[in-house]
Amino acid sequence: MSPALQKAPRGTIAVEEAVLDPAGLSWISNSAALFNPSHGQAASTQSKHGQLTEALQDIHANRLSEMDAHGVEYMLLSLTSPGPQGEPDASKALKIAKEANDWLAQQVSLNPARFGGLASVSMHNAADASAEAARAVKELGFFGIIINDYQDVGGEKEEGGGNLEGKKYYDAAEFDPFWKTVEELDVPVYLHPRYPPDRDLQLGTRYGDRKQILGAAVQFHLDLSMHVYAICSSGVFDRFPRLQVVLGHLGEGIPFNLVRADHWINKPVKKATRPCKEDYSYYFTHNISITTSGDFNTLGLKLCIDQIGVDRCLYSIDSPYDTIADAQNWWHGVDLPKDQKELVARGNAIKLFKLPLEL
Numbered sequence: 001m002s003p004a005l006q007k008a009p010r011g012t013i014a015v016e017e018a019v020l021d022p023a024g025l026s027w028i029s030n031s032a033a034l035f036n037p038s039h040g041q042a043a044s045t046q047s048k049h050g051q052l053t054e055a056l057q058d059i060h061a062n063r064l065s066e067m068d069a070h071g072v073e074y075m076l077l078s079l080t081s082p083g084p085q086g087e088p089d090a091s092k093a094l095k096i097a098k099e100a101n102d103w104l105a106q107q108v109s110l111n112p113a114r115f116g117g118l119a120s121v122s123m124h125n126a127a128d129a130s131a132e133a134a135r136a137v138k139e140l141g142f143f144g145i146i147i148n149d150y151q152d153v154g155g156e157k158e159e160g161g162g163n164l165e166g167k168k169y170y171d172a173a174e175f176d177p178f179w180k181t182v183e184e185l186d187v188p189v190y191l192h193p194r195y196p197p198d199r200d201l202q203l204g205t206r207y208g209d210r211k212q213i214l215g216a217a218v219q220f221h222l223d224l225s226m227h228v229y230a231i232c233s234s235g236v237f238d239r240f241p242r243l244q245v246v247l248g249h250l251g252e253g254i255p256f257n258l259v260r261a262d263h264w265i266n267k268p269v270k271k272a273t274r275p276c277k278e279d280y281s282y283y284f285t286h287n288i289s290i291t292t293s294g295d296f297n298t299l300g301l302k303l304c305i306d307q308i309g310v311d312r313c314l315y316s317i318d319s320p321y322d323t324i325a326d327a328q329n330w331w332h333g334v335d336l337p338k339d340q341k342e343l344v345a346r347g348n349a350i351k352l353f354k355l356p357l358e359l
Contacts, residue, residue, distance in 0.1 A: 088154030193220030251290035294318035
C-alpha cells in the first residue's frame with residue numbers, strides 16, 4: 001500500500017486548518033503587519049510573517065509530523081483568510097480562488113488519506129461563486145466551501161445605495177443563486193472571519209483608533225457574528241432549508257446569546273416584520289454547526305452542546321495560528337461522555353462533510 005493510501009490511526013478530525021499557495025504570497029504580504037501584535041518594528045514583523053507563511057505553506061512535512069505525534073487523523077485544509085474576499089477587483093479575486101483551489105487539490109492528491117480540501121470562491125457575484133464552487137466540488141473533489149466573511153468590493157457605492165461600505169454581505173437576494181447551488185451540491189459552507197480592509201484601519205475609523213481589538217480576540221467574532229445573524233434573519237435558510245453552514249471559534253459567540261436573540265426577535269415590534277420564519281436557535285439546530293477552532297474552552301463547548309446539540313459540534317484546531325500540540329493537549333483533557341466526545345472528535349465531521357473515512 002502506498003503512503004498516500006495508508007490509513008492513519010483513529011484520532012481527531014480537524015476542519016479549519018489554514019494553508020497558503022505560492023501564488024498567495026503576494027496578497028498576504030499586505031496583511032503581514034496585522035499578524036504582529038506590536039504593529040511597529042519592521043524587522044520583527046518580517047520575521048514573524050516569514051515564520052507564518054512558512055507554516056502555512058507546509059502540508060506534508062512538519063504539519064503531518066505534528067499530526068502523527070499528537071493524534072490528528074485527518075485535516076480539512078483551506079486557503080488562509082482573507083483569500084478572495086480581500087481582493088476588491090472581481091477578476092483578480094476569481095483568479096486567487098481558482099489558483100488556490102488547483103494547487104490545494106494537487107496537494108491533497110499526494111495524501112488523500114490524511115487531507116481534504118475546502119474550496120475558495122470569489123463572492124463578487126453569485127455566478128462566479130457558483131461556477132467555482134461547482135468546479136471545485138465536482139471536478140477537484142473538495143468537501144465544502146470556505147468564505148472569509150464579507151466580500152471587499154473596493155468602497156464603490158452601488159446604484160440604490162446598497163453598498164455604502166464597499167462590502168458585500170450574503171443575506172442579499174443577489175446571492176440566492178449561490179446558496180441554491182451550494183444546497184444542490186450538498187456540501188457545507190464554512191464562514192470564517194477576516195481582518196478589515198485598509199480603509200477601515202485608518203485613524204478616525206471604527207477600528208483605526210482601536211487596533212488593540214483587531215483580529216481573533218475581538219474583531220473577528222464581532223464582524224462575523226453580525227453577518228451570521230443577518231443571514232439567519234433574512235430567510236436564507238427558509239428558502240434553502242437543506243443548506244449547511246459551519247462557524248469556527250465556538251460559533252463566534254452566538255450560542256451564548258441565542259436565548260436573548262430569540263427573545264428579542266419575538267417581540268411584537270420585531271415579529272410583525274421579520275423576514276425569517278423561525279427563531280435563531282432553530283437555524284442553529286438545523287442549518288448551522290460550530291467548531292472548537294482556536295477556542296479551547298471546555299465549559300464553552302459544553303454550553304454549545306447544551307444549546308444546539310452535540311450533533312452540531314465539531315473539533316477543530318485553527319492551525320497554524322494555534323498549535324496542534326496545544327489543541328490536542330486540551331482535547332485529551334475534555335471530560336465529555338465517551339459517545340459525545342467521539343462525535344465531536346470525528347463522527348460529526350465525517351457525516352457533515354461526507355468524508356471518505358470510517359465512522
